[in-house]
Amino acid sequence: MALMFQSDVVQYVCTCGQLKPISLMYFCRHCLKLRCGYCVCHEVDSHYCSNCLEILPSAEARLKKHRCQTCFDCPNCLNTLAVRATTVSVRDPDDPNKVNSLKKYYHSCFFCRWTTRDVGLPDQAVQTVSANGWSQKGESNIQRINVLLEYVRLLGMQERHEREQREKKFTPRSRRTFTHHPGLTAAHVRKRAGLPPELPAPSTIRDNLAEFQPAVAKEEVASLPESIFTEELDIDQVTTLTQRLAQPETQPESIVDLIPSCKHLCTKRSQRCRGCEHNVSKPDLNPSSIKFKIQHAASFHVPEVRLVSVQPLIGSKECEIVIVFSNPSQQPTTISFITLEEAEAEAQEHTEVTPDTSVPQGEAPPSLSSLTRSPPVMEEPRPVSIAVTGDVNLPTADVEIVLAPKDDAAEYDDSSDTQQFHDDPQIVVHRRANKASLRLTVIPHADKAGQNCTIGFGFRYTYINRISTPASASFEPQKVQLSSRTFLNCGKIKESQ
Amino acid sequence: MIKTFYEGGMGLTSEKQSVVFDFGVRFTKAGFAGEAAPRCIVRTEVRCSRSGQMRKVFDALNSDEQYDLLVDFIHNLYFRHLLVSPKDRRVVVVESVLCPTAIREMLAKVLFMHFEVSSLLFVPSHVVALSTLGVNTALVVDMGAVETVVIPVHEGVAVLHAWQAQPLAANAVESQIKEMLSEREKSKPSEGFANLTEANIEDIKVRACFVTTLQRTLKAEEGKPCPSPPSVKYLVGPDSHILNISGDIRENSFNVLFQQDADQISVSTMILDAIIKCPIDMRKPLAENILLIGGTSMAIGMGARIKEELEFLSASPQYSERLKIRSFQFHSPPAKGNYTAWLGGAIYGATDFVTIKSLSKEAYLRERKVPDWVSLIHNTYNAGTKRSV
Ligand SMILES: [Zn+2]
Ligand SMILES: [Zn+2]
Ligand SMILES: [Zn+2]
Ligand SMILES: [Zn+2]
Ligand SMILES: [Zn+2]
DSSP states (O other): OGGGGGTTTEEEEOTTSOEEOGGGEEEETTTTEEEETTTEEEEEEEEEOTTTOOEEOHHHHHHTTTEEEEEEEOTTTOSBEEEEEEEEEEEOSSOTTOEEEEEEEEEEETTTOOBGGGGTOOOBSSSSOOGGGGOOSOTHHHHHHHHHHHHHHHHHHHHHHHHHHHHHTTSOSTTGGGGGSTTOOHHHHHHHTTOOOOOOOHHHHHHHHHHOOOOOOBSOOOOOOGGGGTSOOOGGGBOOHHHHHTSTTTOOSBGGGOOOEEEEOEEEEEEEETTTOOEEEEEOSSTTOOOEEEEOBGGGTSOEEEEEEEOOOBTTSOEEEEEEEEOOSSSOEEEEEEOHHHHHHHHHHHHHHOSOTTSOTTSOOSSGGGGTSOOOOOOOOOOOOOOOOEEEEOOOTTOOEEEOOOOGGGGGOOOOOOTTSOOOTTTEEEEETTEEEEEEEEEEOGGGTTSEEEEEEEEEEEEEEOOOOTTSSSOOOEEEEEEEEEEEEEEEOBOOO | OHHHHHHTTTSSGGGSOOEEEEEOSSEEEEEETTOSSOSEEEESEEEOTTTOOEEEGGGOSSHHHHHHHHHHHHHHIIIIIIOSOOTTOEEEEEEOTTOOHHHHHHHHHIIIIISOOSEEEEEEHHHHGGGGTTOSOEEEEEEOSSOEEEEEEETTEEOGGGOEEESOSHHHHHHHHHHHHHHHHHHSOOHHHHTOOHHHHHHHHHHHOOOOOHHHHHHHHTTOOOOOOOOEEEEETTTTEEEEEOHHHHHHGGGGGTOOOTTOOOHHHHHHHHHHTSOHHHHHHHHTOEEEESGGGGSTTHHHHHHHHHHHHHHSTTTTTTOOOOOOOBOOOSSOGGGHHHHHHHHHTTSHHHHHHOEEHHHHHHHSSOOGGGBHHHHOOOOSSOOOO
16 A cells, blocks of 8 residues: 555644654544554564464463473574484494494574584484573572572561551451451462461571571682783674663573574454453454454545645745545544534544543443452543645535545546535545545745645534444444544645745 | 463563673673573674664663663564564673763663563672672772773672772773884885774784783882793784884783872772772772673783782882781672673572562652662672671
């Protein structure tokens, strides 16, 4: 679509105040508002490996530190490694005269030709090497860190214990009443109540703390090798920062210490409206599918504006531009123009109506975990950060332009039927299917010569709300009037002669 | 029923691992509490959605832009590196003592209002770095990108009146390399130099340069220099222009951190001055518990040079009268220098301290600002049995 290449020509104002091309926006069918990547809540739905396309449930992905256990990245150039098979001849241990050929596998990079053989990693007998096959050096750190973790954890428990002792004086029994629930263990109840698990006895904490051995500083430090002053340095044997940081734990300094790292998983993400918690986008679970379970892109609901032609823009001279409105919905829509100020006022009115009236109390919770999800918070909408450098003469608000519904079959129908709409030929210059081309006059500001001419206008459009609300049992689609603000970049303003 | 309860959203907040961030001027470390290393160490940069240019996150021109850069950057951290949803998950931020309040407020706003995290705790990098050792007293020397900061921590409390901060860190070394290269360029121009980028200079520093010994530096100052190490051919740019990096540059660029110029300040004098500013009974334990952290402390030979300098200077007329200490001891934490502070935060963040001391989302939404107690700098970290102040 040409839209991709002119993404900054027509921009819509999102509910949050961001300017975005409509192709990058969502439309919440519940709040009836535009949403963009900035003002939706992003959530990780599932994890998968982009190389082998295996899906991992979140718990398992978390356990594996969000890495695929069978795919590896090249430690040299960070691209994906491929498995190579080779045949090696091995002398039969029983019969010295017989030679067996064995299939062996190693990993190699198609991009930089690095192989696991370069760093002396042995070939594998199986095609799928488990990550443990190449265990990391210097694993002693983990043991020490676990001891430290335990130590600081005990300190924390000690502190909490003291705090709880202090609090007991002020809140008698309020927490303990929970524990008398039948069939629930104390630990379970604490979890339910959002409290950390029960503390061990203070004496146990003290005993365990006493066992801890703090680190001891030493006089010796790693000294500079004498050879550094005499030996030639082969800089290609020294790793770059990028290579080091790709393996944060070990950060090898020499190329020969690089080992393949397990590939990072990718995520499928869903987007949720922050006004009402409904999904505006939810991808298919299958990693190889590019489809969506839910996809409420704004371009399926909101009339789209495109800039078709512009007369030369000269400061303080009237020039004509032609824009096209197209109706993406299956219903006809009526468009009328309003000023930016009017549209802004309408947008503000709308925000004050929230929490959204279209969703009454009885509706099913938006997600399974609604019990554990906290209610959404929203940032204040921002003022629009764009300077208008041209005035536009809009048709008055009572000029209504009806757009036919989108009909895929009509795309191939060449006959243009302008008769059925009683258009003012001064405004509507052309019609076809669900589109109408309109002529507007723009007066670029004289002092902005050389800059882009940005104009802005608001428009109202009718929208058929098809969301059923349990409150009104007899459900019928409602016709509502919505408004939107757009900014058009018409191109450079020329100097007036 | 319980099963879905856990799968969708991982259930209760206490079930989820807290996220630990250490936002550095040049590199940001991000990962999970209770883990041994950060999931990623990435440049604190993000592509600006409007201009398409890479922007350093903390180089914003105004606070609106700062907010947007932080939002984009942290979004990337969550969805490209940590791969978890930010909403309803705890966050621990390891911050420098010198972090401006405005930045802290903005981080809180971004995390609570945009990412809807459930709680936030700021921990001071110098103090939590000690939890990688399990000690309460140490002299923490943090050598980062912009500056070196020395803070004595005694019995878990930062001795703030003794802190030292100077722009003697990675940036200083890199401008020194650039200066030495351009000096030579005057006599012998090369194509390589003309095509040199900032990233190249950092790369040269990391791969070719090292911290030489004090002995060799002193000899050179006396006019009897030892033979220079071999030079290195470095390829610049896609056309592979050759830049010759002399042994002098390789050996001496880091010396800029140790030269006592007009102001008589070097990394070593900062350490000694910090010790001197502490009460007498603290000095020996501090000198015997030095902890070097930060990316610049990882340069080859850095530890050895600092030790040599401290021993030499403490016996020199400049200090021998004021400081009676001659022996200095160094810690080696179970982490690389550039993520030691992060690891401290990750250890600390896996404990009940997070439940006790964090600022909750509800509390933030009520006040819309970060109360002083949320930063442990103002609270003091009471690790250990002794309590001071
Ligand atoms: Zn909504
Ligand atoms: Zn938005
Ligand atoms: Zn895989
Ligand atoms: Zn490669
Ligand atoms: Zn809703």
